[in-house]
Amino acid sequence: MTTCTPSASLSRRIRAGCDENACKCYQCKKCSSGCPVARYAGLHPAQIMRAVQLGQLDMIFDDKFIWLCTGCETCTTRCPQSIDIAGIMDELKIMARQQGRFPTVDAPFANILKLNYDSIKRWGRLYEIELLALDKLTRPSGMMDDVGLGMKMFFKGKLNLFPTKGDKLAMERMVRTSESITRAKEQRGAAE
Amino acid sequence: MSKTLAYYPGCSLHGTASELDSSFKAATAALDVTLQEIPGWECCGNSAVHSANRLLGLALPVNELAKVEQDMKLDAVAVPCAACYSRFMVGAHEIGDRETAADVKAVVGRGYDGSVTVMNLIDVFHDAVGLDAIKEKLVKPFDGLKVACYYGCLLTRPPKVTMADNPEYPMHMDEVVEAVGCKPVDWNYKTDCCGASLALCEQSVVVDLSRRILADAKACGAEAVVVACPLCQANLDGRQQAMLADDSAWQSIPIIYLSQLIGRAVGVHGKVLGLKKHLVDVTAVMA
Numbered sequence: 274m275t276t277c278t279p280s281a282s283l284s285r286r287i288r289a290g291c292d293e294n295a296c297k298c299y300q301c302k303k304c305s306s307g308c309p310v311a312r313y314a315g316l317h318p319a320q321i322m323r324a325v326q327l328g329q330l331d332m333i334f335d336d337k338f339i340w341l342c343t344g345c346e347t348c349t350t351r352c353p354q355s356i357d358i359a360g361i362m363d364e365l366k367i368m369a370r371q372q373g374r375f376p377t378v379d380a381p382f383a384n385i386l387k388l389n390y391d392s393i394k395r396w397g398r399l400y401e402i403e404l405l406a407l408d409k410l411t412r413p414s415g416m417m418d419d420v421g422l423g424m425k426m427f428f429k430g431k432l433n434l435f436p437t438k439g440d441k442l443a444m445e446r447m448v449r450t451s452e453s454i455t456r457a458k459e460q461r462g463a464a465e
Numbered sequence: 466m467s468k469t470l471a472y473y474p475g476c477s478l479h480g481t482a483s484e485l486d487s488s489f490k491a492a493t494a495a496l497d498v499t500l501q502e503i504p505g506w507e508c509c510g511n512s513a514v515h516s517a518n519r520l521l522g523l524a525l526p527v528n529e530l531a532k533v534e535q536d537m538k539l540d541a542v543a544v545p546c547a548a549c550y551s552r553f554m555v556g557a558h559e560i561g562d563r564e565t566a567a568d569v570k571a572v573v574g575r576g577y578d579g580s581v582t583v584m585n586l587i588d589v590f591h592d593a594v595g596l597d598a599i600k601e602k603l604v605k606p607f608d609g610l611k612v613a614c615y616y617g618c619l620l621t622r623p624p625k626v627t628m629a630d631n632p633e634y635p636m637h638m639d640e641v642v643e644a645v646g647c648k649p650v651d652w653n654y655k656t657d658c659c660g661a662s663l664a665l666c667e668q669s670v671v672v673d674l675s676r677r678i679l680a681d682a683k684a685c686g687a688e689a690v691v692v693a694c695p696l697c698q699a700n701l702d703g704r705q706q707a708m709l710a711d712d713s714a715w716q717s718i719p720i721i722y723l724s725q726l727i728g729r730a731v732g733v734h735g736k737v738l739g740l741k742k743h744l745v746d747v748t749a750v751m752a
Binding site: 341 | 476477479480481482483505506507508511512513514515516517518519520521524525528568571572573574618619622623624632633656657658660661662663665666667668670673674699703706707741742743744
């Protein structure tokens with residue numbers, strides 16, 4: 274049997290990031306029974322919540338659950354304590370991306386999120402075919418995934434070869450301002 | 466009476482879901498709704514944004530809402546993509562908090578007064594047009610086609626954000642399809658997640674989730690599944706060849722956009738509806 278030293282630092286960090294109080298969770302497991310992806314991971318949502326309460330970040334980062342969470346909001350909808358559990362999963366993903374902590378070497382979902390975010394910053398909109406191509410190039414294990422489906426979609430005219438662009442200057446300004454406000458908040462939080 | 470709505474297509478409708486764009490425009494035009502696309506619209510702040518930069522994820526949709534309110538001077542915006550719709554609703558909801566509102570205002574560069582109603586694909590037909598107005602315009606109604614109305618995750622959840630009447634068993638889409646002569650079936654997976662956000666990285670999970678949804682729709686007697694989200698459509702439609710590869714007895718079921726169904730009933734040509742863009746053939750049920 275393994276034991277752990279409980280720490281409140283993680284639930285405080287989560288609260289600072291997304292204003293959700295994990296301490297309210299009393300482990301009824303309604304979130305886990307409604308979760309569509311719990312069966313595909315090692316941990317289920319209620320266990321993630323318990324790990325947050327106990328400050329066991331490694332346990333969370335070593336499992337793939339947060340990367341399987343689709344953000345379907347079923348847990349958030351049903352939680353009798355009105356905890357935005359999906360919002361906490363999002364905050365854990367933000368922390369994992371900041372710290373570069375992924376359960377597998379090539380972290381497929383994290384790679385796609387990063388490319389998707391880069392694409393939006395570059396064009397103001399998501400450029401679908403560029404995202405698909407860059408994912409294939411940067412993640413060798415996924416190279417052959419869905420090639421047949423992709424070709425079929427292309428020939429059905431469902432993939433646009435050229436990007437359509439948003440207001441790129443406005444996007445650049447919003448990215449810059451939001452990143453600097455968030456950074457200032459994090460620094461203030463760390464100093465407290 | 467004609468109604469003018471601002472229109473936010475979002476990235477999918479300009480790419481993988483071009484048939485949702487064309488069928489939505491044609492169906493609304495036939496029902497006397499005028500759409501005005503938001504000039505220079507940007508990404509809605511999808512999960513890649515809000516799971517990296519929470520503030521930007523809120524500011525992007527609020528920026529579009531401010532354009533509708535102050536530049537276009539309209540009181541409602543149609544957002545047919547369920548994922549974009551969710552970001553718009555979350556943005557509008559979160560700025561109810563004063564500190565968040567101040568941060569979002571700093572990023573957007575101006576305030577937003579909250580006067581714009583955000584409408585998803587179902588809302589446009591159910592509320593902006595109305596069931597009676599649809600019935601008046603029927604040219605080629607369906608003759609009792611049995612359909613499963615699939616709402617997926619984000620049209621109703623979380624209810625404190627979407628204000629959905631019945632988040633676990635919604636009925637508005639069922640009422641709309643009934644108005645065009647279809648027979649909506651009762652079934653068990655109306656609001657279950659199809660896993661579309663994992664489409665590019667966890668194929669086996671996505672196929673499994675989608676198979677459960679479609680198997681239930683078929684078991685409950687549906688001849689087609691009606692959807693109101695481009696990600697659900699691409700997923701449920703595109704993944705059926707993998708289901709067939711796993712099980713040669715798999716009977717494919719067509720996945721149709723609500724706007725295509727209504728478009729057909731109010732006399733829009735099949736070519737405009739993009740019926741040939743589907744991977745599972747829809748011509749038999751849409752004939």
